[in-house]
Amino acid sequence: MNTVERAIDRLRQEWGARLFIPAHYYQDSAILRHADATGDSLELSRRTAAQRGAEKIVFCGVRFMAETADILKVPGQSVYMPDPAAGCPMADMATDSQAEACAKRLAPVWKGDWLPVVYVNSSAAIKAFCGRRGGSACTSSNAVRVFKWVLDSGKRILFLPDEHLGVNAAHDLGLPDSQVAVYDPLKPEGGLTDKALAGAKIVVWKGYCHVHRAFTAEHVLHARARHPAARVIVHPEAPKDVVRMCDFHGSTTQLIDYVRQAPDGSEIAIGTENHLVQRLAEEHAGRLSIHPLFPSTCPDMARTTPETLLAVLETWPAANRVQVSPELAAEARLCLARMLTL
C-alpha cells in the first residue's frame, strides 16, 4: 500500500459512516478499492440516496452523477467530486435553451401529445426540463420500458441526449425506422421537416457518447475473424449497425451480469469502456477469455485519481462541491421519481 492509499484509508476510518464514496464501474481499480459502493449511475444514485446518515458524499464519476446525488440528497448532506472538471461530453450536448427550442419546434406539429424522456446521463437542467413537462428519466436498462409507458399512453417521445440509445431502444421496441427521427440542435428547425416530424413517434436528440460511438462494424468483423468462438457484446450507446451485429447488448450492469453468468471456458469480446473490460478480464482470468472490442476509454472518468480523492478528503475545497439549485433540483427530482415508479 502506498502513502496516498494509506492516507485515504485513515481519513475514511476517521469519517466512518459520515462519509460515503460511490464510484462508477468505469473508474480505475485504484479508485474502486476506496469505494463504499460500485455500480452504474442509477445504482449509485439509489445506493447514495439510501445513505441517510452520511454527511459527505464524494462521487467518483462524472458531473451528471454527482448532480443526481445532490438532487436526491437529504438535508445536511453535501456532495463533492475529486475533480470537478470531470464532465460528460454527451450530457453537454443538450442544454436547457436548446431543449426549449426543440419543444417550440415540436409544438405546431405534435401539439401537446408528447413527453420528454431523458437519459440519466444528462445535466440537472435537462432533467428539470423533463420533470416540468411531465416526462421521465430512463437508464440504458429500462429505456424500452419507459418508451413503452409513453407510447402506450398515446403520446410521442422526445428522447435526449443520446441518439444511439434512443434509436436502439426504439428498435428493441419494434418501431420501424420510419417512425424515428433525429433532431439536430445545431441545424435550423432541428434539420427536420414538418412531414418528417408528423411521421415520427420518437424524436431522438443528435448527441452521443464518444466512448461507445467509437465501436464500428469493422471492429465486430475483426473480433469475429480473430476470435471465431467469441460472443460479441456491446452497450446500446453504440451505433445501431454495430449493436445489430452483436450477440447481446445491454447496460453496463447487464454486460457485467452476462460475463458473470458465462459458462467456464467462454470467450467474450466486449464493447464498452475499457477500464471495465480490463477489470472483467482480470476478475475472470483463468475462467473466461475476455477481449475489448476496441480499447475505448473515457478521459473524463479517468480524471479521478487517488491523489485528487485524497485532496478532497483532506481539505474539502468549496470548488469541488456540486450544488444544484433548489428550483432545478425540485423539477429534476420529478422525472427521476417518475422513472422509479415505472
Ligand code: SF4
Ligand atoms: S463514458 Fe460516455 S456517457 Fe459516460 S461519462 Fe464518458 S462520455 Fe459520458
